[in-house]
Amino acid sequence: MLYALLALVSLLLTAGSYYMYTNSGxxxxxxxxxxxxxxxxxxxxxxxxxxxxxxKEDIHITE
Known part of the structure; x- marks a missing residue:
């Protein structure tokens, strides 16, 4: 669950960086x-x- 939270924060920072890049010239x-x-x-x-x-389960090609 921590990876999902960090991915969401990173996505928000990506959006913020894009917004700042387009407005900074x-x-x-x-x-x-x-x-x-x-x-x-x-x-x-x-x-x-x-x-x-x-x-935890093995997946066999015959299944």
Missing amino acids: GNTLYLVSLIVFLIATIGLGGMFLSGRVNQ
């Missing part, structure tokens, strides 16, 4: 932070979703 600091937070959002979201997979 092209400041590259906001562009770099936008890219970093977007990668963090995707990574944390993937880690959250991969934890949801049932890893």
Whole structure:
């Protein structure tokens, strides 16, 4: 659940960075932070979703 919360916070920071980038006249600091937070959002979201997979049961090709 922590990964989901961190992904949501990272998504909000991505949106804020995009908003600041479009209103600042092209400041590259906001562009770099936008890219970093977007990668963090995707990574944390993937880690959250991969934890949801049932890893205790073996899945066989015959099933």
